[in-house]
Amino acid sequence: MAADETRDLRAALRRTERRRTLRGLGLTLPLILFTLVFFLLPIAGMLVKSVQNGPMPDILPQTSALLQPWRASDARDLPDEAAFAALAGELRAASQNRTLPELATRLNFENAGYRSLLMATARRLPEAPAGSWRDTLVGLNPQWGELAIWAALGRASTRLTDGYLLAALDHRRDDNDHIQATDPNRAVYVASLLRTLEISAIVTLICLVLAYPLAYRLATLPESTANLMMILVLLPFWTSLLVRTASWLVILQREGPINQTLQWLGLIDQPLELVFNRPGVIIAMTHVLLPFMVLPIYSVMKGIPSNYMRAATSLGAPFLTAFRRVYFPLSLPGVTAGCLLVFILAIGYYITPLLIGGANDQMVSSLIAFLTLQTLNWGLAAALGAVLLVITVALYFVYTRVVGTDGMKLG
Amino acid sequence: MGERIRGIVLWSVSIAVLAFLVLPLLVIVPISFSSASFLSLPIPGVSLQWYETLLTSPAWGRAILNSLIVGVIATSIAVVLGTLAAVGLHRSAFRGKALLMGVLISPMIVPIVIVALGSYFFYAPLGLSSSLLGLGLAHAALGAPFVLITVGATLTGFDANLARAAASLGAPPLTVFRRVTLPVIAPGVISGALFAFVTSFDEVVVALFLTGPLQRTLPRQMFDGIRENISPTILAAATLLIVFAVALLLTAELLRRRSERLRGIT
Numbered sequence: 141m142a143a144d145e146t147r148d149l150r151a152a153l154r155r156t157e158r159r160r161t162l163r164g165l166g167l168t169l170p171l172i173l174f175t176l177v178f179f180l181l182p183i184a185g186m187l188v189k190s191v192q193n194g195p196m197p198d199i200l201p202q203t204s205a206l207l208q209p210w211r212a213s214d215a216r217d218l219p220d221e222a223a224f225a226a227l228a229g230e231l232r233a234a235s236q237n238r239t240l241p242e243l244a245t246r247l248n249f250e251n252a253g254y255r256s257l258l259m260a261t262a263r264r265l266p267e268a269p270a271g272s273w274r275d276t277l278v279g280l281n282p283q284w285g286e287l288a289i290w291a292a293l294g295r296a297s298t299r300l301t302d303g304y305l306l307a308a309l310d311h312r313r314d315d316n317d318h319i320q321a322t323d324p325n326r327a328v329y330v331a332s333l334l335r336t337l338e339i340s341a342i343v344t345l346i347c348l349v350l351a352y353p354l355a356y357r358l359a360t361l362p363e364s365t366a367n368l369m370m371i372l373v374l375l376p377f378w379t380s381l382l383v384r385t386a387s388w389l390v391i392l393q394r395e396g397p398i399n400q401t402l403q404w405l406g407l408i409d410q411p412l413e414l415v416f417n418r419p420g421v422i423i424a425m426t427h428v429l430l431p432f433m434v435l436p437i438y439s440v441m442k443g444i445p446s447n448y449m450r451a452a453t454s455l456g457a458p459f460l461t462a463f464r465r466v467y468f469p470l471s472l473p474g475v476t477a478g479c480l481l482v483f484i485l486a487i488g489y490y491i492t493p494l495l496i497g498g499a500n501d502q503m504v505s506s507l508i509a510f511l512t513l514q515t516l517n518w519g520l521a522a523a524l525g526a527v528l529l530v531i532t533v534a535l536y537f538v539y540t541r542v543v544g545t546d547g548m549k550l551g
Numbered sequence: 552m553g554e555r556i557r558g559i560v561l562w563s564v565s566i567a568v569l570a571f572l573v574l575p576l577l578v579i580v581p582i583s584f585s586s587a588s589f590l591s592l593p594i595p596g597v598s599l600q601w602y603e604t605l606l607t608s609p610a611w612g613r614a615i616l617n618s619l620i621v622g623v624i625a626t627s628i629a630v631v632l633g634t635l636a637a638v639g640l641h642r643s644a645f646r647g648k649a650l651l652m653g654v655l656i657s658p659m660i661v662p663i664v665i666v667a668l669g670s671y672f673f674y675a676p677l678g679l680s681s682s683l684l685g686l687g688l689a690h691a692a693l694g695a696p697f698v699l700i701t702v703g704a705t706l707t708g709f710d711a712n713l714a715r716a717a718a719s720l721g722a723p724p725l726t727v728f729r730r731v732t733l734p735v736i737a738p739g740v741i742s743g744a745l746f747a748f749v750t751s752f753d754e755v756v757v758a759l760f761l762t763g764p765l766q767r768t769l770p771r772q773m774f775d776g777i778r779e780n781i782s783p784t785i786l787a788a789a790t791l792l793i794v795f796a797v798a799l800l801l802t803a804e805l806l807r808r809r810s811e812r813l814r815g816i817t
Contacts, residue, residue, distance in 0.1 A: 165643055166639065171695060172651070356561065357562065371804060372572060376572050380753045380773075381753055383773075386773070490663065490664050509668075513760070525668050528664075532662055
């Protein structure tokens, strides 16, 4: 065959392949678009919310603008008369077009007394100042003469803020805009993140200890028996999470079967407190996540030829040595996959800790839900969500590197 | 350690772990038939009263209906989009394919509360919060990766020559898909549909964020019940859901075996 003919053929082949790929991508496009709109965009929106400051630049535009140079100056004192005058005028306007409550909600996150301060000031604000606006406002409420109140206003005066992200990591900007650790009595978010990681790590470890021998047993049985037992592993996997949580509540309660049995055996006099505390959360989460550990380990173990172990033992290695030196290293990819998967799923848990745990067992997800639905502090909820997302994505990245997305198998 | 002892230890541990997995589910079944309202064993007498309460209560009826509607919306979207994408990705080879796959599968691993929070902000301006359609769309995004994976799995080992043969004999692409590809991937499509449906039918966190009293779904109803005061009615609902899960699991398992047989893997 002539050289240019080969080249033609190669070019034609490449063209065909490219066309196939394009057609394939065309088929994938609907899902890509759908995932983009109904999954990625909402998450991006949440990330934006975590740095969005709030309505003050729109409600008090002039005051916000005047506060910028003041914030940039190092020696902090009260802002000048212009800022006081702008604030008085814009507060009156906000009170008239009913945007004041929105502003009050935002400023209340900075300083818990802000809502009443704003409302009372707006109600009693005179048409014209008695002397300077500064004296008038301070006369209405001495708080307007405090640096802290103005610093809070300053923090709310920009379009973007790092305040929520700092708060999610138990830090804040003080009255001079320096980053400081939050007062230890109010620092709850890092603790809840650490608690989330700790509970997830414990659950992952227990899952591994329980799943490994079971997976080994399943992998060394004849296929048909293993499949039958696999159905038992998969049953909880298919059962509603709420059903499983409800069962654990019933089992672990004071009059539940566990306490009854232990009392009947005479091992305890008083029923154990097993529910609304840490052990209850860990037991229930282990139960829910265990199948996710068994499946990857089992599928890796199934691929380990049985004659490797036989070869090792026939060469004189005791079982445990052969296991440690030959079988265990070969099963490690499954262990890694299972541990990463269980840990990733565990750090996002919400329902099980909420229903089975006590106040000190709540994970980060519960806090996010609480901030969103109860206190309506959406910025802080979004910031905590962003922190949780970063941890998850980092672990997921490791997972795809180590295991690959093909490693995700179901059943 | 002798081989016999090792075997016994391994069996006992395995059976204990399996019991840990399955027994908790079985404990609530007898209590749901109790004639008393307290939740402990043994039950004083057998009665169907909690099932009667469950099945005649308008709130539970409404919740079941809502869950079915949301599940059907979510499953239909997830199955169509997921199947198309699985077939498309199977055909193509390009740089960044693994990354794309990683993104498309990510709804399975992103903490559900983040999805719920994002949707909470995102759906309100679109008028999709407090609507069954909105919840169905959110659930479809969560369910599609399952379809992508199960269909993708049936495609590995699919002999592309079959499709080429059909095409060379003059079948238009749609006919090739319908008559050759679809029968092979059908078990994957159906089990993906089951996964997507269960994901939606069991999902409570997004439902907590996105639904009002009128869109209350079954998991949401159960969640509120467990939170307020766990009653035998909830255990009756739970028992029915376990029966439902067993049926789904057996169907999925049969489909998996059929698919492996079809592709000649076993």
